[in-house]
Amino acid sequence: MPRSFLVKKHFNASKKPNYSELDTHTVIISPYLYESYPMPVIPKPEILTSGAYSPITVWTSSAAPFHSPLPSGLSPLTGYSSSLGRVSPPPSSDTSSKDHSGSESPISDEEERLQPKLSDPHAIEAEKFQCNLCNKTYSTFSGLAKHKQLHCDAQSRKSFSCKYCDKEYVSLGALKMHIRTHTLPCVCKICGKAFSRPWLLQGHIRTHTGEKPFSCPHCNRAFADRSNLRAHLQTHSDVKKYQCKNCSKTFSRMSLLHKHEESGCCVAH
DNA sequence: CTGGGGATGGGGCCC
């Protein structure tokens, strides 16, 4: 599974975009070209206005709102450590992807009783915590948090919808980043290919220049992309990262494991 | 068929 958790993804659905359909917002980068890469211009986001998404949830207390731990990917074999990057944190349970939509029932009688009554001598105290979405007030933060978790927050959590597709995001920043995958504002001057981000264009330009700044410490190979060097390093490793659950055969790449599984190993068991 | 390289996409984190 992809590491990304902010957006629902479907396997084999990530085909390359049709650039010809998406080029209406692209901006050709300046001719100073590949000495210092100019910043691409992001199209003015009329796409971000006119109610394309719901209001942001604002918490009325300072306590931490929703956090979402990363879901685990395909578990690597223990003992493997990359010489390239930071060590991934151990997998944790994914609470973010859980669907709370089943909890959208009307507010229960019990929760109604949690609301302060003005005749209550402690009413002033009880109004300390107010839900900014429905204006309900609670005497304790935990009461408010529970309310929001069960009702308001669960409904507004994924509130930033893309105009061009059905994807939804938990933050405006994530949505803006995603929209660039539609508008593709970074255009290669050499071949005209468009990319969503400057550094993607930068990597693409290396395919023209032949620059390979990532060298393998074990052999004399060099790569234009760090990820490709990382994949290459697996070929030097005795311990392959990805293991078939059925035959225990290990592979250097997840894609090879997938191929292996699809070729019928798992069917035989 | 398998393994590996090349190229690319995309969300997260940090500054």
Place this chain on the structure above:
DNA sequence: AGGGCCCCATCCCCA
């Protein structure tokens, strides 16, 4: 808030 970089994932192609 946005840019840069990180990492992971995937697809395509070739030996």
